[in-house]
Amino acid sequence: MQQSAVSKLSPWIRHRLVTEQEVLARILGAHPTAETISFVQEVFWRSYFKGWLEQHPSVWDRYLVSLDIALENLGNDYSEAISGRTGIACFDHWCAELIQTGYLHNHARMWFASIWIFTLRLPWELGAAFFLIHLIDGDPASNTLSWRWVGGLHTKGKTYLASASNIARFTNGRFEPLGQLTGSAEALTEAYDHPLVPLPPAQSTPIDDAMLLVTQEDCTPQTFIADRPLGILGIVSSTNTGLAADFTQHAVSQASDKLVISDDWTTAIIDMARHAGTNRVVTAYAPVGPVATALAVAKTGLSKEGIELHQTRRPYDSLTWTHATAGFFKLKKKIPQILHDLDLG
Ligand SMILES: Cc1cc2nc3c(=O)[nH]c(=O)nc-3n(C[C@H](O)[C@H](O)[C@H](O)COP(=O)(O)OP(=O)(O)OC[C@H]3O[C@@H](n4cnc5c(N)ncnc54)[C@H](O)[C@@H]3O)c2cc1C
Structure with a gap:
């Protein structure tokens, strides 16, 4: 290749x-x-x-x-x-x-x-x-x-x-699977509609006096959500192993004071927040996926302990996601405007 x-x-x-x-x-x-x-x-x-x-x-x-x-x-x-x-x-x-x-x-x-x-x-x-x-x-x-x-x-x-x-x-002739591949591709179907759900509102300004939580979704959150956090906890799930999991762990650990590998995010976050002497935890907004799910679970547990969990979204995400409601073309048309808004064009 x-x-x-x-x-x-x-x-x-x-x-x-x-x-x-x-x-x-x-x-x-x-x-x-x-x-x-x-x-x-x-x-x-x-x-x-x-x-x-x-x-x-x-x-x-x-x-x-x-x-x-x-x-x-x-x-x-x-x-x-x-x-x-x-x-x-x-x-x-x-x-x-x-x-x-x-x-x-x-x-x-x-x-x-x-x-x-x-x-x-x-x-x-x-x-x-x-x-x-x-x-x-x-x-x-x-x-x-x-x-x-x-x-x-x-x-x-x-x-x-x-x-x-x-x-x-x-592949420059390296592979040629003649006679091995099907010649037709009938589209898959599914019995479900997937309705458009409006983007949840998101904070995009820094939060002070907070502990910073780093996840695999964003390993440079200091650049936009907390200048001087009261501690930086990196957290990754323990479910996966192998090359990709190693990469993720290194990515998160280089951005944090302490790395926790666990599926119990609630306990790890409470311990670190108490250690840092704060009841405010801030993290980069996690889009749909396992991290967002883990944060939703943790938020409930944290609130029972009087600890707030804030997710802060990068302005870039809010700017681009608004146009990602249909096909790529709709966003593509907006690229010049987005680059202009970002001072890049
Ligand atoms: C079946 C399938 C699964 C894929 N799974 C993933 C995945 O899990 N994670 C992932 O990041 N990409 C995925 N892609 C998209 C794409 O293959 C990779 O982003 C790309 O190959 C990354 O290599 P690159 O950095 O050398 O890309 P380049 O060609 O150098 O592109 C520059 C950057 O643009 C973005 N990009 C380019 N093409 C795509 C694309 N089609 N979709 C999204 N972003 C793109 C990436 O951030 C990439 O680093 C998948 C594509 C297919 C067809």
Whole structure:
């Protein structure tokens, strides 16, 4: 696979070790606009997916329910797929590459997902979960919605079909799975509507006299929510292990005074807040996904102890997510205005 045309920045952007706004500022400051258009649009795809899932949270809830059902009905074909023993050389190669490096080029992700859904005929939720565990840029929004896009659920009825000739062309002939891939991709369907839910209002100004909580959703929160926090607690779930989990732990730990690896976030936050002598905890707004769920649970427990948990949203998110209600085109049209509002264009 030729990888020269990609930045490989996604693990850093996904965990906000570097933000979308910083990447855009750097690229637009260094190159003429005409040369940067496609890269700038790529960065906005991330914002689009995040904003769209935030406003259609039932997609994530439904994905989790369907995943549980699929996990109860696993067969040999699934085991062969996730251990790279399907006999489709390119697919088996990408499977190993994903597990060993935590990264796949966007083309490989699309081909992999397409083969998984249409040739191997496995539930898309299992493939999405497999990616989420192994990708070091694993992201609930980009991942779930990309899998749904390949399967024809995001842009309803429009699927992505991997073909031997396309794979041969973009892998310089290294792989050409002639006769091994299905030639048709009938769009997946689902029995649920996913209504648009308005964005919850969010605070975007700093909060004083607070303990700062760092999660994998944003590893540079000091830059916008608390200049001088009374302590910085990093917290990650203990559920996952492996390369991607290691990356996440390092990302969170370098941003905090203390790292806790636990599924009981409530107790860890209460202990640290008491130690810091405050009843205010502030963290970066967590978009739909496991962190948002863990914070919602913790908020209830904290409030019983008289501790407030505030989530502060980056202005960049509020600015971009507002336009992520339909297809990408709607946000794309607003890119010049958004860049202007951010003082970048
Ligand atoms: C099935 C599937 C699953 C995916 N899962 C994830 C995931 O879990 N996490 C994730 O970050 N991306 C995911 N993507 C999107 C995309 O593949 C990666 O963001 C991209 O490959 C990252 O590599 P890069 O940094 O070299 O990208 P570049 O091509 O250098 O792009 C620059 C930046 O733009 C953003 N970007 C580019 N393309 C996309 C895209 N299609 N969607 C969202 N953001 C994009 C990323 O932040 C990236 O770092 C998935 C795509 C598919 C088809």
